[in-house]
Amino acid sequence: MTKYIGKSVKRVEDKRFITGQGKYTDDIKMPGMVYAYILRSPYAHATVNSINIDAAKSAEGVVAIYTGADIPEAIAGVPCGWQVNFKNGDIMKEPPHPLLVRKKVRHVGDGVAIIIADTRANAKDASELVDVDYDLHDAVTDPKAAAQPGAPLVHADAPNNIAFDWQLGNPKEEVAAALASAAHVTELDFVNQRMIPNAMEPRSAIGHYDTAYDKYTLYTSTQNPHLTRLLMCAFVLGLPEHKVRVVGPDVGGGFGSKIFHYIEEALVVWCSKQIELPIKWTCDRSEAFLTDAHGRDHVTNAKMGFDADGKIVALQANTFANMGAYLSTFAPAVPTYLHGTLLQGLYTTPKINVDVTATFTHTNAVDAYRGAGRPEATFLLERLIDLAALEMEMDPTELRFKNFIPAFDGVEQEGYVTQVALQYDSGNYAPVLTRALEMVGYEAFREEQKNQKGDKLLGIGFSTYVEACGIAPSAVVGALGARAGLFESAQVRVQPTGKVSVYTGSHSHGQGHETTFAQVVADRMGIPLEDVEIIHGDSDSVAFGMGTYGSRSLAVGGSAIVKSIDKVLEKGAKIAAHLLEASTDDLDYAEGKWTVKGTDKSVGFGDVSLTAYVPHNYPEGLEPGLDFSSFYDPANFTYPFGAHVAIVEIDKETGFTKLKRFIAVDDVGNVINPMIVDGQIHGGLAQGIGQAMLEGAIYDETGQLINGSYMDYCMPRADDFPSFEVDRTVTPCPHNPLGVKGAGEAGCIGSTPAVVNAVIDALWKGGHKVKDVKMPMTPERVWTAMQG
Amino acid sequence: MANKISVTVNGKQYTGEVESRTLLSDYLREDLSLTGTHIGCDTSSCGACTIHIDGKAVKSCTMLAVQADGCEVTTVEGLATNGNLHPMQESFKEEHGLQCGFCTPGMMMTATDFLKTNPNPSEQEIREALEGNFCRCTGYHNIVRSIQLAAKKMSEAV
Numbered sequence: 001m002t003k004y005i006g007k008s009v010k011r012v013e014d015k016r017f018i019t020g021q022g023k024y025t026d027d028i029k030m031p032g033m034v035y036a037y038i039l040r041s042p043y044a045h046a047t048v049n050s051i052n053i054d055a056a057k058s059a060e061g062v063v064a065i066y067t068g069a070d071i072p073e074a075i076a077g078v079p080c081g082w083q084v085n086f087k088n089g090d091i092m093k094e095p096p097h098p099l100l101v102r103k104k105v106r107h108v109g110d111g112v113a114i115i116i117a118d119t120r121a122n123a124k125d126a127s128e129l130v131d132v133d134y135d136l137h138d139a140v141t142d143p144k145a146a147a148q149p150g151a152p153l154v155h156a157d158a159p160n161n162i163a164f165d166w167q168l169g170n171p172k173e174e175v176a177a178a179l180a181s182a183a184h185v186t187e188l189d190f191v192n193q194r195m196i197p198n199a200m201e202p203r204s205a206i207g208h209y210d211t212a213y214d215k216y217t218l219y220t221s222t223q224n225p226h227l228t229r230l231l232m233c234a235f236v237l238g239l240p241e242h243k244v245r246v247v248g249p250d251v252g253g254g255f256g257s258k259i260f261h262y263i264e265e266a267l268v269v270w271c272s273k274q275i276e277l278p279i280k281w282t283c284d285r286s287e288a289f290l291t292d293a294h295g296r297d298h299v300t301n302a303k304m305g306f307d308a309d310g311k312i313v314a315l316q317a318n319t320f321a322n323m324g325a326y327l328s329t330f331a332p333a334v335p336t337y338l339h340g341t342l343l344q345g346l347y348t349t350p351k352i353n354v355d356v357t358a359t360f361t362h363t364n365a366v367d368a369y370r371g372a373g374r375p376e377a378t379f380l381l382e383r384l385i386d387l388a389a390l391e392m393e394m395d396p397t398e399l400r401f402k403n404f405i406p407a408f409d410g411v412e413q414e415g416y417v418t419q420v421a422l423q424y425d426s427g428n429y430a431p432v433l434t435r436a437l438e439m440v441g442y443e444a445f446r447e448e449q450k451n452q453k454g455d456k457l458l459g460i461g462f463s464t465y466v467e468a469c470g471i472a473p474s475a476v477v478g479a480l481g482a483r484a485g486l487f488e489s490a491q492v493r494v495q496p497t498g499k500v501s502v503y504t505g506s507h508s509h510g511q512g513h514e515t516t517f518a519q520v521v522a523d524r525m526g527i528p529l530e531d532v533e534i535i536h537g538d539s540d541s542v543a544f545g546m547g548t549y550g551s552r553s554l555a556v557g558g559s560a561i562v563k564s565i566d567k568v569l570e571k572g573a574k575i576a577a578h579l580l581e582a583s584t585d586d587l588d589y590a591e592g593k594w595t596v597k598g599t600d601k602s603v604g605f606g607d608v609s610l611t612a613y614v615p616h617n618y619p620e621g622l623e624p625g626l627d628f629s630s631f632y633d634p635a636n637f638t639y640p641f642g643a644h645v646a647i648v649e650i651d652k653e654t655g656f657t658k659l660k661r662f663i664a665v666d667d668v669g670n671v672i673n674p675m676i677v678d679g680q681i682h683g684g685l686a687q688g689i690g691q692a693m694l695e696g697a698i699y700d701e702t703g704q705l706i707n708g709s710y711m712d713y714c715m716p717r718a719d720d721f722p723s724f725e726v727d728r729t730v731t732p733c734p735h736n737p738l739g740v741k742g743a744g745e746a747g748c749i750g751s752t753p754a755v756v757n758a759v760i761d762a763l764w765k766g767g768h769k770v771k772d773v774k775m776p777m778t779p780e781r782v783w784t785a786m787q788g
Numbered sequence: 789m790a791n792k793i794s795v796t797v798n799g800k801q802y803t804g805e806v807e808s809r810t811l812l813s814d815y816l817r818e819d820l821s822l823t824g825t826h827i828g829c830d831t832s833s834c835g836a837c838t839i840h841i842d843g844k845a846v847k848s849c850t851m852l853a854v855q856a857d858g859c860e861v862t863t864v865e866g867l868a869t870n871g872n873l874h875p876m877q878e879s880f881k882e883e884h885g886l887q888c889g890f891c892t893p894g895m896m897m898t899a900t901d902f903l904k905t906n907p908n909p910s911e912q913e914i915r916e917a918l919e920g921n922f923c924r925c926t927g928y929h930n931i932v933r934s935i936q937l938a939a940k941k942m943s944e945a946v
Contacts, residue, residue, distance in 0.1 A: 010881055017889030018877040020824015020864035024890065027823035121809070200828045200836060200890040200924050252826070252890030253924050285829035510888030510925045675884045679930055683887065686927030710833030710922070718918035718928035723911065747927075 004519035004529055008675035012529075013514040022250040025204035025219045026282045033206075034063050036268060036281040037123035039113040039130050040290065041105035044139040044362040044703020045152060048103055048132060051113060056129035061122030064275050065130070067113045068102035075099060075270070078261050079235040080327040081227075083481040084164045084336050084358075092164035093360075095155040097326035099236075099263045099270070105134070106154055106325035107364050108703055109290030114267055116279055139362035139703035143322035144299045146359040154325055154360035161360045163323050164332065168340040169352040169420045178314035178351045182305030186388035192376045193696040193775050194297035194322065196713060197369050199509075201252020202288045207268030208278035215243050216273070220265050222248040223258045223507050224547020225539050227484065231261040231329070237270055244269075248537040251509035255687070256368040257292040258509065259549045260329035289708035294697060295369020297322035298335065298376050304349075304384040310394055310402050314351040317343055317380055321358045324365035331367045332358065337480045338373025338468070344418035345381040346429045346466045346641055347403040352419040362703040368549060370687055370748040374467040382463040382753035387771060390764050396462050396757070397433060397442070404429040404464075410734035415636070422468060424639045425741075428667070428731045433464055433643040436665045439725055440645050449765060457650040459762025462643065463754035469742035470555030470638035470733070487633035488552070489544045490560035492521070492568050494626035496613035498606030500525065500532045502564075505545020506557030507537050511744065512676045513553060519672050520558055520738065524565045526592035527605060543629055551742030554672065555638050555733065562737045563630035571626060575608045578619040638733045638741035642666035644750040646689075646758040652766070655783025657759055659689060663725045664750065669733045669741030677743045681726050684747020690716040692755035696776045714776065793857040797822065798866025806853040813837040815853035816863060824864040824893050828922065835921030838894035839863045845901035847894075847920070864893035867900070875941040876900050876934070885934030887925035895921050899935045907943055911936070 016022050053065045077096040084092050100111045113130050117123035138152040145151060146161040154161050169175070179185055199221075206219040216239060222228050229246040233239045251258060268279045283291065299320040305313045321335035340354035371378075385403075389396035405416050410426035417423045440460070449458045471477070474485035491503040502521055506513055518532040525532075535541055548557075569589060576594035577584040580601055587594045595602040611618065612626040647661040664681055671677050694714040698707045707713045732739030752775070759777055763770055763785055770785045790805040797820060806815055816822045816839070825848055828836035837848040840862040867874045876896045879885065886892040895918070902909070902917040909917070914935050915928070923931060 008884075011884065014881040014886060014889075017886055017892050018864075018873070018880050018896065019868060020822070020893050022824070022889045024823075024826070026827075027817075029821070121807075198922075198924055200834065200888065200922060201826070202828065251888065252828075253888040255924065285831065285834070512887070679884050679887060679926060682927035682929040683925045684927075686929075687924070710829050710831045715833075715922050715924075716927075717915075717922070718932065719912070719915035721915075721928060723932070724927065724929050 002523050005523045005672050009515055009519055009529065009673055011512050011515045012518065013512065024201055024250045024252055025206060025221045028206060028219055030208060030278040033278045033280055034116050034118055035120040035123050036114050036116045036271065036279050037120065037127050038111045038264065038281065039115060039127045041108060041110040041112055043105060043134055043136055044108050045137040046105050046134040048101060048105060048112065049135060050133045052131040053113065056115060056126040059126035059129055061118035062126045063116045063118065064271065065113060065115050066100065066271060068098060068100040071099055075237060078263055078266060079231060080332065081231065081329045081483045082333040083483060084166055084332040086164050087167060092332060093155065093158040094327055095157065097263065099267050107362050108705060109364055111263060114271060116271060116275065141361050141363050141699040141703055143297060143320040143359045143361060146361045147320065147357055154362055158360055163327060163358040163360055165357045166336050167353065167355040169354055172353045175314045175316045175351045175353040179303055179305040179316060182313050183308040184306045184388065184392055185303055186384050186391055187303045188384055188387060188771055189301050190383065190772050191774060192296045192298040192300065192379055194366065195295040195369055195691055195695055196289055196697050197255045197257035197292055197295060198715060199253030199255055199257055202283045202285055203258065203262065203264065203292060204282040205265045205268045206278060206280045207272035209272040209276060211276055215245065216269055217245045217247065218265055218269050219247045219249060221251045221258055223251065223254040223509060223549055224545065225507065225537055226505060226545040227547055228261050228265060229539050232266050232269065236266045245540045248507055254509045255370040256295065256372055256549060259547065260293050260367055286709055289713065290364055290705060293328045293365050293367035294324065295366060296376060297366050300380060302380050302384055304388060306388060306392065310392065310399050312347050312349045312403050315343060315349050317354045319356045321356055322361055322363065322366050323358050324363045325360060326365050328365035328367035331365060332481065334368055334373040339377045341420045341422050342374050342377035342468060343381065343420050346405055346427065346464055348405050349419065354420065363699055370684065371745045374745065375688065375749045375752060378463065378465040378749050379753045382465065383756060386462060386757040387760065397437060400433060400462065400464055401430060423636065424466065425636050426731050426734050427466065427639060427641055428729065429464065429641060431729050432641060432665045432667055435727055435729060436643040436645050436663050439663045439727060445647065455652050457652060457762040457766040459648050459650065459758040459765060461646045461754045461757025461761055463750050463757065464643045465750040466639050466641040467746065467749045468637040468639055469551035469745060470634055471550035471552050472637055473635060474633050484546065485633065486546055487631050488546055488557040488560045489629065489631050490557065490564050491543055491629040492561065492564035494568055494609045496610050498531065498609040500527065501535060502532060502561060503535045503542045504557050504561060505542055505547065506553040507545065507548040509548070511548065511553060511680070516554060516672050516676055517558060517561060520561060521565060524562065525605065526590060551744040554738065554740045555736055555742050556632060556634050558738050558740065559634065559736045560630050560632035563632050564628045567628035567630065568626055572605065572608045574619050574622055575611050576603045579603045579611060579617065635735040638669065640666065640668045640741040640746050642746055642750050644754040646754040648755065648758040648762055650759065650762050650782055652786065655779035655786065657693065657777060657779065657782055659693065659722060659755065661722055661725065662689065664747060665727045665729065666746045667729045667731050668743040668746060670730060670739035671728065672740065678726055680743045681747040682724050684745060685724055685751045686716050686721060688748040688751030689721065689755055692752045692775055692777060694720065694776050791854045793854055795856050795859055795861055797861040798863060808854060810853045811849050812851040812853045812856050813848040816848060822863050822865055826890055826893060828890065835898060836891050836894040838897040838921065840897060840901060845898050864897060867896060874900065875945065876938045879934040879938035879941060883930050883934040883937050885926065885931045891921060891923040895923065895931055899938065903939055903942060908939060
């Protein structure tokens with residue numbers, strides 16, 4: 001019986017946003033607040049000879065200026081949260097990422113000084129008076145070029161700029177042998193270009209040291225306040241954690257870029273102690289381009305072998321992954337355990353080897369961006385299989401159907417064990433593609449394509465994906481190098497009047513937790529949605545949390561809430577049994593009341609709640625109160641999957657590519673709020689399609705980000721897209737209580753290769769048998785592909 | 789240099805001094821604490837700061853506060869009247885036209901002005917009208933639906 005679960009309940013959080021009352025970090029003002037501006041290196045690689053702040057110090061409104069020399073040696077910098085070892089067992093190279101550089105800048109945007117003044121404008125003005133003397137050096141920006149002998153070194157103690165190398169899967173020789181005896185091998189060199197996340201709210205942080213309580217508060221635009229607190233206290237500033245409060249208030253989008261602990265967060269906290277004033281720092285969009293952790297940036301060679309029948313026999317993937325100048329919080333996990341482990345895809349490939357070399361370059365750090373590793377894995381697989389179909393003159397959908405892993409529900413049938421270290425929970429892959437083909441009208445489309453004449457080329461591209469989310473079992477990720485657990489916590493506090501406050505360690509920055517989680521609570525407890533409040537984002541009210549990323553909130557955070565609800569109802573039943581003079585075994589709980597089976601004797605949730613706090617007539621030995629906390633550590637990842645289809649039309653004269661239709665059929669397990677899930681898919685699709693057609697960071701050879709503004713970086717706009725056509729199948733997750741898998745990243749993971757494949761299909765149908773068009777597929781690149 | 793200005797914002801008159809260089813967006817946020825107007829970029833591209841000046845949608849970061857002297861300004865905080873949500877606000881909620889909410893004020897201010905000039909737009913016309921407003925969450929899909937619904941509500945109300 002569900003009143004709310006499965007319904008498109010309108011979002012309870014919307015009211016404050018549509019009336020302009022959302023409270024983002026930059027909206028917060030405190031008495032005595034001063035403003036920070038960070039002076040950043042305009043060069044990618046340079047030695048800092050000297051920094052003269054004399055003139056700046058006496059500028060109007062300046063309160064304080066700090067440079068790297070002012071930060072105590074003991075504060076080495078922000079840490080990396082994931083350790084990957086070299087193939088030979090050596091620990092990855094992990095050079096410090098200082099709050100402000102002392103001797104050497106390693107990317108454009110590296111912080112050199114922090115200027116604090118009474119207004120933001122005065123801080124900026126004063127920054128122009130800081131005189132930094134630089135000696136310039138050569139830079140390297142490409143992840144493959146960085147590993148070549150003679151490349152400029154980013155860190156002296158990382159030879160050849162290699163942060164680590166890593167491999168996974170079957171022995172390379174076995175894969176090579178299988179490829180050698182394959183009937184057909186498709187080989188592709190490609191670049192999965194660097195993306196800039198571009199959450200619409202620029203990052204912001206307020207540090208406030210309260211002298212009265214000797215307590216620090218950090219407001220920050222973060223996806224995980226508790227983890228930020230832990231990292232900052234234990235590994236950066238050495239502060240006692242109980243004396244530090246971190247709040248992630250309303251946050252204007254994250255997409256991964258606000259997971260990480262950034263230098264600015266630690267800086268404003270440290271500086272606020274020095275001057276005993278609250279300090280606000282908010283970045284300009286230009287700074288965001290330079291310093292928000294970027295995504296993707298892989299240079300890959302991959303080979304997929306097939307037997308004469310079209311069955312995949314082996315896959316070899318070799319990737320250079322760009323880490324940027326420093327290792328960001330989760331950076332090492334992205335090209336390895338979130339990428340290499342997904343190269344089974346939804347196919348029965350018997351031999352797989354993936355080899356990754358992660359390199360430092362003179363660029364901004366790269367870390368998780370919506371999908372994080374899984375889009376790169378999906379792109380690799382789906383580009384290869386679609387291209388193989390063209391080369392072998394087979395239908396790309398038939399080739400996929402032939403290779404799909406047979407259905408398994410994870411209950412009757414075991415989860416599928418891959419060649420790359422995972423066991424999928426449940427999957428039923430053929431129906432998503434079948435449904436997508438129905439929605440496309442596939443046969444009719446192929447007819448239309450065949451008959452296409454005139455100045456346009458039509459193409460269709462497919463992508464079928466499986467991803468891993470709901471991260472993650474702590475012991476498993478610990479074995480894989482995570483320096484944190486990836487459980488979640490939840491507290492369900494029943495108030496004496498029967499109203500319910502839920503404290504979750506998940507963090508909503510657009511996902512609608514205040515609604516979805518409330519739907520779960522209201523249904524499970526049999527109470528009205530209005531009686532439930534979801535509280536998140538404040539380390540002083542929420543016991544602990546690992547935050548929101550990796551499509552984990554409902555699968556992990558939601559499961560923690562369910563655990564606490566179970567405890568509440570179990571205790572509630574004892575109180576109810578006492579009041580009803582019955583045994584708990586004789587009670588049923590439904591619609592907010594306990595009823596003695598077969599009678600009309602019942603007691604409501606509200607009465608039981610009140611009794612728990614006014615325990616006059618109360619079970620002997622039972623504690624008062626109705627308030628439970630839980631920690632939920634998942635048994636496995638969850639594995640959503642889906643089929644995406646793009647239809648494009650290319651103008652032969654100009655190469656301009658119009659995305660005519662986009663169809664997505666995703667299976668994210670059980671769905672709590674279809675409206676919100678559809679919205680998550682839509683947003684993911686736009687980001688994935690944006691990568692294929694419009695976006696991409698461009699560093700020149702000197703390490704300048706030459707498209708670091710909205711005048712230069714092509715953000716997707718409303719008229720770049722058609723209306724998306726989305727549908728679902730439902731294969732429940734067998735190992736969490738809600739049967740949910742996660743929907744936040746699916747759209748972004750599946751969509752990119754579908755669009756590229758559609759362009760390649762159109763080009764082949766037009767007689768241009770090119771293997772690849774580099775992303776973003778600008779008109780110029782598509783036009784060039786047609787000239788061959 | 790300080791300049792004296794007098795502006796009517798959401799029906800309320802404000803008189804004060806501003807620096808010549810102060811952008812209208814900063815004036816609204818910092819001086820008037822109307823933080824519903826958001827700043828998402830530094831190139832007048834993203835549209836999060838869109839407000840109405842004398843009834844017309846304007847990116848408030850493209851104007852100096854002094855230029856608003858004597859003007860009637862409406863921000864997202866002034867979109868609802870007498871406690872009743874504007875049909876555009878209702879529609880954004882009903883069609884799930886927002887996720888993180890950061891672009892939403894600018895989207896709604898652009899869209900309400902657009903519907904004044906084109907009360908019955910096609911989907912394509914809506915998409916083109918939103919070219920100056922970025923959203924990273926919704927893929928614009930439900931923003932378009934929201935504006936379609938608002939157009940319907942507003943034409944029925946006439």
